Amino acid sequence: MKTYPSVLLAANRDTSIPMALAALIALVVFLIDALTPLDIAIAVLYVVVVLLVASTNNRAVTVAATWGCVALTLLGFVMSHEGGYLNGAAARCLVSLVAIGTTSVLSLRNQAAATTLQEQIQLLNLAHDAIVVHDMNDRITFWNHGAEALYGWTAQQALGQSIHQLTQTSFPVSPEDIKDELLRTNRWHGELQRVRRDGRVVAVSTRAALWRDATGTPRAVLATNNDITRRKEMEARVQRQQEELRSTIDAIPGMVWSSSGDGTLTFINRRWTDMGVTLEEGGSGADVWSAIVHPADLPQMQSAWRSAIATGASFENVSRIRTGTGAYRWMHLGAEPLRDEAGAILRWYGVNTDIEDRKQAEQALERSEAFLADTQRLSRTGSIATHFPDASMWWSDESYRIFEYSREVVPTFDAILARTHPADVATVRGAFEQAKVGAALVDVKYRLAMPDGSVKYVHYVAHLTRPQSGGTEYVGALMDITETTLAQEALARSSAELAHVTRITMLGELAASIAHEVTQPIAAVVACGGAALRWLNRPTPELDEATRSVTQIVRDAKRAGEIIQRIRAMAKKRDSVPAPVALNAIITESAELMRREFEWHAVEVQWDLDEPSPEACCDRVELQQVLINLLMNSVQAMADVSGPRKLRIATGMFDPGHALVSVRDSGTGISEDNADRMFSTFFTTKSEGMGMGLSICRSIVEAHGGRIWAESPATGGALLQFILPIDDGRCHEQ
Structure with missing residues (x-):
């Protein structure tokens, strides 16, 4: 080597x-x-x-x-x-x-x-791998072109150098362990980090083989090095992406899972473990679903899951899932299959979404809707929503019941007109036109003519809203007020009869005054008639004197007739007929009927009537009943007073739209305990009283659109006042 x-x-x-x-x-x-x-x-x-x-x-x-x-x-x-x-x-x-x-x-x-x-x-130089031979002291004896390309040093620069010092090798384990393995097995494989000549760190995959001579003595090591830097970077990047993906999956607000094609769970995210669920629950291969799904929901869930696996269709189910605390929460279970090119299912990917809050809201909404439906049914109030400009409508169940339509009927304005009483069609059309032009409030009462010939009274009130979808919309309530209207009519008739009885009773109480008022003109007629006869029976008739006597007879007879006419009007049963009434005149007439009572009880009447007289739109007889009742109460309140008995009657304007009438006495006044109950039905301070007078006065005044109240001035006595709308032309229209 x-x-x-x-x-x-x-x-x-x-x-x-x-x-x-x-x-x-x-x-x-x-x-x-x-x-x-x-x-x-x-x-x-x-x-x-x-x-x-x-x-x-x-x-x-x-x-x-x-x-x-x-x-x-x-x-x-x-x-x-x-x-x-x-x-x-x-x-x-x-x-x-x-x-x-x-x-x-x-x-x-x-x-x-x-x-x-x-x-x-x-x-060897043609090989892309770096091939390095070094002796047992790590001195380089061979350095191919691949090594030059990988590490940047030429063969002349590398030969004789220590391979580990030259490349600044970083070992995954100690060098001694690597050398021991080489000597033991003649082989070693692993990954090293080395530094190139330009200072860049590279990761290499090294395969080393030990060469021994004929005697078996270790002589050199042949190592092949592959640059795996990019692979390691890619692995690190993939690892980071996998970690990020896992973190993302764990962060998803749902229980993410995957299963094999046959439905066996193979992966679950952290949300499962947070809820105390693991794949090992129940042992290897156990059905995790049976361990976490509520027993009441399990059969239906398993059936849907088996059907999805068999057909390959999307899996959808809503069941209760057990949490780590042992409580169950409603969840939406959904999964989609992943298929290969041939269409075979490779695996399923699913997610369980916690819908407990939504389920609770849905149940609350269902209860609310049920309560609303029951409330509407009990109160006979339906809901109607109308959207413009297309005038599309939505009716509640109670609205269908009020109109007596089936649910198959499409809500329209024409359907409403078809049930509207012919006499009220114009009124309903007018309200609809108000809505079309964007009136803030629509309030209309009208009648419905039902197919069986019956008539219903309804009251519709709606206010304007601006939905996000655009246009305008009215949300309103349709109230069936038939029973209320009929009851009010019956109550009005009963009130009229009661007021009539009260007037008759009042006339009985005023019998002495009435007799005195009638007797005076009749006596005057008799006296004037005798005088006229005497003037005519003289030897030379005094025609002028006789004419004056006859004129007085006619005047007193008319006065007696008017008194009797007013008494008959009060005693007669009749419907309320509002008309323009001069308050000063009606007060004067009422006081005339009470003059005997004033004289009998030594009551001094003081007048403070506004001029010109205010005119109110009211029923003359009913207003006279109110005035006489107030005057009678004032006289009776001063019956036990030893000092001066003064009664002050005044008229005037309360505000630009209302006239004021006040009656003030110098009696014992009103106690604090009785102030709030004076106009209550059956309340009276008289031992023989019925407690109906002032209650009827309040009903009459309020029926005319006014208000009545009582005060106790600091100077003593009682002050009773009421206001009535002034005549603005409505009486003439009626």
Whole structure:
């Protein structure tokens, strides 16, 4: 192995010097042998010439040089003896020829071996792998072109150097362990890190073989090195990508898994282990699904999984999965197959997504929808959503029930009109037109004419919204107010009858005052009639005086008739008829009916009537009932007062839209305990009272769109006030 460098050097040496030296030696030997009388075997020195020529490693030139040396030997022998051939000279000539021939044969054999060796070296240089030979002291004895390319040092620079010092070798294990394995097995394979001449670190895969001589003594190590730097970089990159992929898969908010074509789980991500699930659960080959799926959901899940495996269709299932705490959570199980080119399923990839919150929300929504449906059914309130500009609609189940349509009917405005009472069609169309132009609120009450001939009363209220999808949308409630409307009508009739009874009762209480008011004009009529007769029965009738008496009779008769007419109006059962009413006039009339009570109880009436008189839109008789009731309560409140009894009646404007009427007395006032209950039904402070008067007053006032209240001024007494909407033309329209 140590001859490899000399062979390489000989192969690369310049041949001109040996050839010139050989020619010079041949010339000197020939001259000495041919021209000098030396009786020695000078021709033997031609061996040097043959060796010098053979060092050029050129077989043909060596053969030529050998024959040339033979020729020169014979020529020199002839020239030096001139035909006298002695046995000794011939013997010396023969020895020289034998030496030249032997040297030539050996040189040619050595050339053949060197040529073979050089060809082998050239073959080694053709290898892409780096081939390095070093002795047992790590000294480099062979360095091929692959090693030059890999490490950057030439053979001349590397030969004789320590391989590990030259390349700064980093070992995966200790060098002693590697050497021990070489000596034990004659082989070693592993990966090393080395430094190139340019300082770049390379990773090499090394295969080393130990060469021993004939005696078994370790002599050298032959190592082949492959540059695996890029492969290691790719492996590191792939490893990083795999780690990143694994981290990504582990970070996915779901239980990622894969299985073989037959459905056996082969991979699960960290989400499974976080939930206390491993592939080893139940033993090798165990059905993990049966261990983690809720028993109630397992049969359906397994059936769906087996069907997907058998058909190759996508796998979809919703089941409860057991967590590490033992609790079950709803999850969506899904998987898709991976197929080869022939369509055969290689494996399945799936993910289990936690839908517990969504499931809870769905269940809550279902409960909410059920509650809403029950609430709508109980309250008889349906929902209607209308989207513009296409006027598409959505009805709730209760809306279908109110309209008495089946669920197959498409909600439309025409379907609503088909159920609308003919008299209310214009009202409904008007509300729809308001919605089309974008009114903020739609509020309409109308009737439905049902197929069986019945009539329903409904109230629709909707407000405007702006959905993200564009356009405008109204979300509204359709309320079936049939029973409420009928009940209100019945209540109104009952209230009217109660008010009528109350008026009759009130007239009974005012019987003395009424009798006094009627008696006065009748007595005046009788007196004036007697006077008129006397004026006419005189010898000379006094026609002027008689005319004045008759005029007074007509006036008092009219007054009596008006009193009786007002009494009959209060006593008559009739519907409420709103009309423009001058408040000052109705107050004066009511006070006239109460004049006897005022005189009897020594009540001083003070007037503070606004001029011109405010006009309110109300029913005249019902307003008179309110006024008389308030005046009667004030008189009764002052019955036990020993001091002055003053009653102040005033009118005025409460605000631009309402007229104010106030009645203030100097009675005992209103206690704090009774202030909030004065207008409540059946509440009274009188021992024989029914507690209906002020309650009916409140109902009448509120039915006219007004408000009534009571106060207790600091100066004493009670102050009762009510407001009514002023006449703005509505009474004339009615």
